[in-house]
Amino acid sequence: MVTRIMQFSIIAFLMSILMPLGTIQAFESKRPPADERTFVSEAVDKKIEEIKDFIKDPEVAWMFENCYPNTLDTTVDYEVIDGKPDTFIITGDIDAMWLRDSTCQVWPYMPLVDQDPKLRKMIEGLINRQVKCVLLDPYANAFFKDLTRESEWNEDKPELKPGVHERKWEIDSLCYVVRLANEYYQITGDASVFNENWDKAMRLIVKTFKTEQRKDGTTPYRFIRSTSRMTDSPVFQGTGRPIKPVGMICSMFRPSDDATVLPFLIPSNLFAVQSLRQLADIYTNELDDPAFAKECTQLADEVHDAVMKWGTAEHLKFGRIYAYEADGFGNMLFMDDANVPSLISLSYLGFHQRGDAIYERTRNYLVSDYNPWYFKGEAAEGYGSPHTGKESIWPMGIILRALTSNDKQEIAKCLHMLKTTHAGTGFMHESFNKDNPSNYSRSWFAWANTLFGELIMEVYQDYPELLQQSDM
Incomplete structure (x- = not known):
């Protein structure tokens, strides 16, 4: 194929x-x-x-x-494995599957899943495949279907697991896994995708988020790449710049796959808040696990409160707006990136409604000459x-x-x-x-x-x- x-x-x-x-x-x-x-x-x-x-x-x-049909026309590998649908979707001219891209690639087809049983099975298969990827390595962003394939990044440190194309830790990769499963469930009412492996993957996602709050000042994550591009690897032995643990989640990379400048990536933290609240709803209303639902809600509230305190500031022209990145010490970076999640995409993702005051002020800044990008x-x-x-x-x-x-x-x-x-x-x-x-x-x-x-x-x-x- x-x-x-x-x-x-x-x-x-x-x-x-x-x-x-x-x-x-x-x-x-x-x-x-x-x-x-x-x-x-x-x-x-x-x-x-x-x-x-x-x-x-x-x-x-x-x-x-x-x-519109380009994803279906050119990137889908669908089959049934062990009696379950399995869908692997490459990003295009790079022959690997990103958790982020694969969700975004099928997103415009989601409103049609109840009109086409075949399309519905394909989406179900992607949920199953993403679960396999998370369980393989929750810090990885891109994967191979063939576990024997060798990545062009095989000299990255630490050594890649079989089936991993790239191991750039990006909060949004895990958020997109939640986003896809939740949307499928909301449209179809089919809770069968919330199986044992899915449950394991969701608990691993929450565990990873908590680990990357780095409240004890440590992280098991490292990423080192020999490269001439400064944006290809975090500084300080692949752990990123210092942070003050204020409740936000560290992300070593942006959804562009570029290294962050300051580790608290604000749009990705807000995306995590949304994903955690979606999980809380699922575990409350469908899976009858109030304890885990409460854990998700508490983490969402903690991250959100930290963003509002440490990830917003008064701009000289636009008023209080979101920063793009922060470090918890009061330092912030003001810009935005074309990839999603971005600050401008917060209403597209559903975190904000169009017209919300802080979002509108931020958006006005983003499409102005004050945004360096x-x-x-x-x-x-x-x-x-x-x-x-x-x-x-x-x-x-x-x-x-x-x-x-x-x-x-x-x-x-x-x-x-x-x-x-x-x-x-x-x-x-x-x-x-x-x-x-x-x-x-x-x-x-x-x-x-x-x-x-x-x-x-x-x-x-x-x-x-x-x-x-x-x-x-």
């Missing part, structure tokens, strides 16, 4: 470069042939036809058709990331800006920028140069593709008139 996926990626990339302009303007579908797709969902295909026919701008309709160029304006340097904008950041907006003009602006920066490929990329969209990174980034599909789905539901414009 992986070989076929890689072949598709190479062919699609070469076609995007070599096609004459006239052919590109014909907007021919870039989906692989039906018999070469890695997974097929009738509900998804019906939704594509419904929305594509509604969109008046032919280029945007084409982009939606290419992007918000770039404006000749091609577009939007979020960047230290992961890709000081001149690159991430389509994902533009998408999240639109998904967290109630302003139709702002959403329309974001749609226009996405339409004019895909460099004729019909797909989203990891990033593009702010002045030259043809200079981009990652031609096959399934998360960004399906997130674009999710945006179009949201606009179709909430602001359909925007999709009725013939030239966005």
Whole structure:
């Protein structure tokens, strides 16, 4: 399967470069042939036809058709193992599964799971696979299905376990495992996924969160990589900068896979608060374990209180806002990153409602010139990331800006920028140069593709008139 996926990626990339302009303007579908797709969902295909026919701008309709099903078309390995569904989803041009990416890649399909039994089984299989990953190593962020495969990072210290691609400790990796299972349960009412292994994994997640509060000043976690990139490894023998244990959870890496500057990553801590409260609800209402539910609630309250005390501050222009990172000593870093969780994504994730005062003040800061990682160029304006340097904008950041907006003009602006920066490929990329969209990174980034599909789905539901414009 992986070989076929890689072949598709190479062919699609070469076609995007070599096609004459006239052919590109014909907007021919870039989906692989039906018999070469890695997974097929009738509900998804019906939704594509419904929305594509509604969109008046032919280029945007084409982009939606290419992007929305990209995860299903190119990245899914589904089978039944030991009588249970098992789904392994690679991130795209990197042949490994991230806990974060795999949840985000299937998220836009979740509203359709009750319309397609096959799709529902695929999601159930991903829950099962993620549980296996957590039980293998709760500190790892990316995994192989083949336990005999050797990672390109095999010289990282400590030595990787078989089946681990990379061991960057990111709070959000574990949060996404909870997020997927909870959403599946909320939509389907199917509690069968909360089996013995799932329970073990959830308890390990909570244990890991508590360990990384580092209340005794120690951690079993280390990550050392020989590299010329400063962002590839935490300082001080892979343990990060000093912290004062105030109740927040340390994260050695951001969801961009870059090392944190200050160990308390605020959006990821708030994501953990949400995940812990979801677990408390499940263990109260479905699994009848009030003791563990109480443990989750108490930890959520502790982390939240610490964030509000040690992770917010008065900005000279915007008032009290969230910092991006903190250390518990009163030092804070103010910025945001295009990856999710980010500060701007807090309403997208459901932690905040649009309009909440501290969120709105923070959001106003984030899309201003005061945010050092918000770039404006000749091609577009939007979020960047230290992961890709000081001149690159991430389509994902533009998408999240639109998904967290109630302003139709702002959403329309974001749609226009996405339409004019895909460099004729019909797909989203990891990033593009702010002045030259043809200079981009990652031609096959399934998360960004399906997130674009999710945006179009949201606009179709909430602001359909925007999709009725013939030239966005």
